[in-house]
Amino acid sequence: MKDRFLLACRLQHTDRTPVWFMRQAGRYLPEYRKLREKYGLLEICKNPELAAEVTLMPLRRFPLDAAIIFADLMTPLEAMGVKFELREGIGPIIEDKICSLSDVDRLRVPDGEGIAPQTLQAIKLVKEQLDGTPLIGFAGAPFTLASYLVEGKGSRDFTAAKQFMFSEPKAWHALMEKLTIVVVRFLRAQVKAGADALQVFDSWVGCLSPEDYREFVLPHMKRLFEETADLGVPRIHFGTNTTTLLTMMKEAGGEVIGLDWRIPLDVAWQTLNFEVAVQGNLDPATLLGPFEVVQKRTLDILKRAGGRPGHIFNLGHGILPQTDPDTVARLVDLVHSASEN
């Protein structure tokens, strides 16, 4: 059933619970690691044939219900004039951090087709080969992108981003506005290229208090979802550590809210009044343990979903590199078999 994932995004009945995984194309796959011996991460992102090939790798192994285009959250920033490298095991390192309004002014706002054109090309190539399985396009959310730009790299407590936000609110909002425009254009271009659904990764927004989210993030997220609504594809709105932000994330928009493992799925869905679909929410670290633990936690999640239409099974964050592909195979089968209607 090829449309299982898209139906669930629309809160519609499916024969089984659809399943895909964040970072399902990547470092835990030996065939990917082999490719990485020859090519850098950015090299793969910028080569449509390679990016398409990597996107399809997990689909050849597992009966997943969706593919997600292989790219990096930083991908669209290059066209804005941001110089960065992706360092192995560390993440993005930004050459010129954003520290002031004039830094923000210098950022370019390119047209949709000019933002990561190789990713758009990769989407077209994947669609030709996918045979009906839906393809998810994605982008980092403005806060998460802004946090990299201001911190200059990944962070645990995001103090530089917060200090900038508190001290220079005008510059902060200008930055968020530019990023929102670029993300919207990039998402629109991905759908035009063939993406069947979109995920917005606000991976690090859970570092904020609800008050700060409301003031510094929510208006921009509302705009982002307003300006992608006419595309007619389901949009997944994801973050981690977002237990107290979920109702505002729903207010911002998205047909699906992504959950991390910190909140029981039934509690989260109830909080959202069952008005949107939910995606999640197994702790990716569970997959490093014996399969009995994976099974126990997975069955618990399915039980909490209660067979209600609108649950997409996923992890609460990306697959960890040290995960055994066999565990992934068994997990996909478990979700499908245990949720059969």
Add this chain to the structure above:
Amino acid sequence: MKDRFLLACRLQHTDRTPVWFMRQAGRYLPEYRKLREKYGLLEICKNPELAAEVTLMPLRRFPLDAAIIFADLMTPLEAMGVKFELREGIGPIIEDKICSLSDVDRLRVPDGEGIAPQTLQAIKLVKEQLDGTPLIGFAGAPFTLASYLVEGKGSRDFTAAKQFMFSEPKAWHALMEKLTIVVVRFLRAQVKAGADALQVFDSWVGCLSPEDYREFVLPHMKRLFEETADLGVPRIHFGTNTTTLLTMMKEAGGEVIGLDWRIPLDVAWQTLNFEVAVQGNLDPATLLGPFEVVQKRTLDILKRAGGRPGHIFNLGHGILPQTDPDTVARLVDLVHSASEN
């Protein structure tokens, strides 16, 4: 009013909201940084006179309602036979990580007086000079200590700790049991030395799902609080990212539950049925911004506390090193003046 803090811990009426800060003795104070030019962090922890002096530094500057003994979470582990260093800006680095049951078996379980005796001596010295302000003793909670021992250092996603927990549950529980015994003995010794209250820092436990907390942490935390109940001093039970763990943390024990900034204080207190005191919960990063933002967020927290007895004002985690001491001074005054009854 010297007993403001202790009264609030007991849900009793106070003339003003008591205030102290996690890491109030430390790197944001120029007099501390000057001392650090001469001495390493562990050197200060192991020198009772210096540790006492650092403990008292913020009390000389600000009318705080409690002192907290200067020590490191790793302090009690040395007596267990753990070799580590504290690296500037990184945190603890463990020489021999805990990877198996035999590693756990090798850990010693020393007597109370043998665990960080210099910290116990420092408590006595501080008490002689404090003139009535209560002194808080503290320890890392078993999970947080275990996470350092298994990871070998600080972590963002604690995958090694979780993998150990899932894969070797017997070894995990044996480790937690040993740590619980040592933490209990250390806390008891601190009260014997003069501590008026205790804080248990489960700083990183919020990386766990509620199910994993229930299975792998809760039984040990219950024991920890049971075996310190007869001491008769208030115990603060603190963690970050704990929104969905709060009711279990209350079940485990503690007269006060510490909150981070992710949950509005009134929502958290309601969740706890107002049966325990609450401590928190300003985002420490707020103090890096202009004072208007500090003021706005602080008044919001006091409003959410609603003048109900049992609120201790604090940050949601430790003071950041880049904080201006003048901001701290103004914040203490603001909390006291705005909460005057």
